[in-house]
Amino acid sequence: MLDKILEQTTIAIPASMLEFEVDSTWRRFVSQSGMPEAQILKYLEFQGQSKADFTANWRTDADHKLRVQLIMDKIKDKEAFTVDQSEVDAAAEEQLKEVTDEETRSYYKTMIEDDLKIKKTGEFLLANNSITNGAEIGYEEFMADHQH
Numbered sequence: 001m002l003d004k005i006l007e008q009t010t011i012a013i014p015a016s017m018l019e020f021e022v023d024s025t026w027r028r029f030v031s032q033s034g035m036p037e038a039q040i041l042k043y044l045e046f047q048g049q050s051k052a053d054f055t056a057n058w059r060t061d062a063d064h065k066l067r068v069q070l071i072m073d074k075i076k077d078k079e080a081f082t083v084d085q086s087e088v089d090a091a092a093e094e095q096l097k098e099v100t101d102e103e104t105r106s107y108y109k110t111m112i113e114d115d116l117k118i119k120k121t122g123e124f125l126l127a128n129n130s131i132t133n134g135a136e137i138g139y140e141e142f143m144a145d146h147q148h
Contacts, residue, residue, distance in 0.1 A: 021062035
């Protein structure tokens with residue numbers, strides 16, 4: 001559904017946002033690998049690749065992700081979704097069990113509130129749009145259509 005909205009919407013993603021998203025993905029990749037970044041870079045060099053070569057394919061996904069986020073934020077703001085303080089408190093209690101600093105808790109509660117509004121945005125989109133099943137396709141065909 002969001003892809004359909006994206007097809008009909010022109011959104012220019014600033015290069016700085018795109019770079020930040022790709023760099024964030026790189027940092028997550030390095031962290032999840034459990035290896036030092038220098039070792040990964042050395043391995044890429046051994047393979048004849050640079051960090052830029054390796055992350056080039058991530059740009060398309062990062063662009064798509066950012067465009068979806070911007071659309072969801074715009075819909076969230078336009079529809080002015082609200083969440084009850086009790087919802088925020090319940091989610092914060094669950095997610096912030098280990099956080100005792102009140103300033104840090106307050107910061108994260110703001111993020112949690114926004115996440116809950118984004119969730120309501122998704123529910124709103126599902127409730128207000130018709131979803132029809134398409135033709136059944138095989139894995140290879142699906143992957144061919146969704147390669148970035």
